[in-house]
Amino acid sequence: xxxxxxxxxxxxxxxxxxxxxxxxxxxxxxxxxxxxxxxxxxxxxxxxxxxxxxxxxxxxxxxxxxxxxxxxxxxxxxxxxxxxxxxxxxxxxxxxxxxxxxxxxxxxxxxxxxxxxxxxxxxxxxxxxxxxxxxxxxxxxxxxxxxxxxxxxxxxxxxxxxxxxxxxxxxxxxxxxxxxxxxxxxxxxxxxxxxxxxxxxxxxxxxxxxxxxxxxxxxxxxxxxxxxxxxxxxxxxxxxxxxxxxxxxxxxxxxxxxxxxxxxxxxxxxxxxxxxxxxxxxxxxxxxxxxxxxxxxxxxxxxxxxxxxxxxxxxxxxxxxxxxxxxxxxxxxxxxxxxxxxxxxxxxxxxxxxxxxxxxxxxxxxxxxxxxxxxxxxxxxxxxxxxxxxxxxxxxxxxxxxxxxxxxxxxxxxxxxxxxxxxxxxxxxxxxxxxxx
Amino acid sequence: xxxxxxxxxxxxxxxxxxxxxxxxxxxxxxxxxxxxxxxxxxxxxxxxxxxxxxxxxxxxxxxxxxxxxxxxxxxxxxxxxxxxxxxxxxxxxxxxxxxxxxxxxxxxxxxxxxxxxxxxxxxxxxxxxxxxxxxxxxxxxxx
Numbered sequence: 407x408x409x410x411x412x413x414x415x416x417x418x419x420x421x422x423x424x425x426x427x428x429x430x431x432x433x434x435x436x437x438x439x440x441x442x443x444x445x446x447x448x449x450x451x452x453x454x455x456x457x458x459x460x461x462x463x464x465x466x467x468x469x470x471x472x473x474x475x476x477x478x479x480x481x482x483x484x485x486x487x488x489x490x491x492x493x494x495x496x497x498x499x500x501x502x503x504x505x506x507x508x509x510x511x512x513x514x515x516x517x518x519x520x521x522x523x524x525x526x527x528x529x530x531x532x533x534x535x536x537x538x539x540x541x542x543x544x545x546x547x548x549x550x551x552x553x554x555x556x557x558x559x560x561x562x563x564x565x566x567x568x569x570x571x572x573x574x575x576x577x578x579x580x581x582x583x584x585x586x587x588x589x590x591x592x593x594x595x596x597x598x599x600x601x602x603x604x605x606x607x608x609x610x611x612x613x614x615x616x617x618x619x620x621x622x623x624x625x626x627x628x629x630x631x632x633x634x635x636x637x638x639x640x641x642x643x644x645x646x647x648x649x650x651x652x653x654x655x656x657x658x659x660x661x662x663x664x665x666x667x668x669x670x671x672x673x674x675x676x677x678x679x680x681x682x683x684x685x686x687x688x689x690x691x692x693x694x695x696x697x698x699x700x701x702x703x704x705x706x707x708x709x710x711x712x713x714x715x716x717x718x719x720x721x722x723x724x725x726x727x728x729x730x731x732x733x734x735x736x737x738x739x740x741x742x743x744x745x746x747x748x749x750x751x752x753x754x755x756x757x758x759x760x761x762x763x764x765x766x767x768x769x770x771x772x773x774x775x776x777x778x779x780x781x782x783x784x785x786x787x788x789x790x791x792x793x794x795x796x797x798x799x800x801x802x803x804x805x806x807x808x809x810x811x812x813x814x815x816x817x818x819x820x821x822x823x824x825x826x827x828x829x830x831x832x833x834x835x836x837x838x839x840x841x842x843x
Numbered sequence: 844x845x846x847x848x849x850x851x852x853x854x855x856x857x858x859x860x861x862x863x864x865x866x867x868x869x870x871x872x873x874x875x876x877x878x879x880x881x882x883x884x885x886x887x888x889x890x891x892x893x894x895x896x897x898x899x900x901x902x903x904x905x906x907x908x909x910x911x912x913x914x915x916x917x918x919x920x921x922x923x924x925x926x927x928x929x930x931x932x933x934x935x936x937x938x939x940x941x942x943x944x945x946x947x948x949x950x951x952x953x954x955x956x957x958x959x960x961x962x963x964x965x966x967x968x969x970x971x972x973x974x975x976x977x978x979x980x981x982x983x984x985x986x
Binding site for chain 1: 910911918921922923924926928929931957961964965
């Protein structure tokens, strides 16, 4: 670790010297150059992935470098349906538009170049991102934030095609809408079977908040005979006591959670028949919500930034890839030590990466890394809970320095305040990530 | 330039004094007061047991680095928006002493909110001073 720090410091010095003539002219002088010249002369930062991590990184790099860096954001969509709060859409607390964001402000106010297309490969030697259409996008520093990919064959019988019948809805967008449609179409007495993913995966409390939101919908419809079976490969899960307390008090008899000590291994899924086999029994439902195991987004593997876990090791002091000093990996695709894979974590990591990208390419300072996360979950109307912490690099790993979690038995007023806090956070998070429209 | 060690000792002593008061009523009154006064209320308005004015002044006297404050502030803005129309208050333009007081109260457990207590728990005096300077210098609604 000491070696890598001193190498990075030495590299930074060299880069600063190389770009000194340009940067010494100040941002104002740089901006006075014709656009085509600026594009050629300014150091180029490319960000792949326009989610909570990538959009935040692009915004902070552009905002804080005052025009000294040429920032390009690549994402295959021109809108972004946030996975965070998509459970509240499922529960009927939010409409789809309220969780759909775009890149307009990043382009208009921060001068970011947005490329709408699929980045398929990175040539690390040539420092080029290759697009699906053959276009090449060169970079001096690359930020990779592709999120997760689903490991389809981690569950026998499940596939991308099967997801059209039995949605995973673990990426915001059409799958989110499909799950909502399927939920709304249920009749009283029809059951839901959810298969939750093994660790590590995006949004640890997410499956259990989703159970709560689905139960809320069934309860609102007055259903008394429908059940939600949760089949879990994990013996314990995030905020378990809080969720189970909430399920018993708000949805008595509706939610049945089974861990591996009861059901053994989860076997084959038959989406046409609506069944999930386990070592204990075969569960049937009119709605199957199958959330497979996960790995870093495909481009991270293509660029050989992943290790045997399927995720990307990073330097905890900077979010720099452990295998390529010109690349930073943030968000769900990285190995974040004690931090969970969450939008909040991605946003926090993006700021550390942005700081270090700027320190590499301009004369700004790389302060010691600090990270934070909070994950709020809604169990029932105005019954919000949260878990989170503060983190710093310790011995090469992002390490929790203080943590907190809501307690069972909290009064309704505190739970209402926690929910309201989450609503305020969503708006702030969007402003911080995509800029205020 | 305030000595870090000196300030920490004073904080610890205060913490002990508050926690060791024989009457829990005083502590509850301080917490309730902080809740009513809200995030931006000066902490010096609490009673003797919670009078942290000397600590606030010691931190306010630190020669803070605005660039460090700007960096630290990026971890605040995930929750604190520029408009702050909701349960989480805006921070831009908050007077430095108000922010120092609020963070000290969270750090000492005198103010309720588990997120903010966790945030403040690991903050050094220099962190608090730099953050307070940064937000004091921002125009309200800057982003």
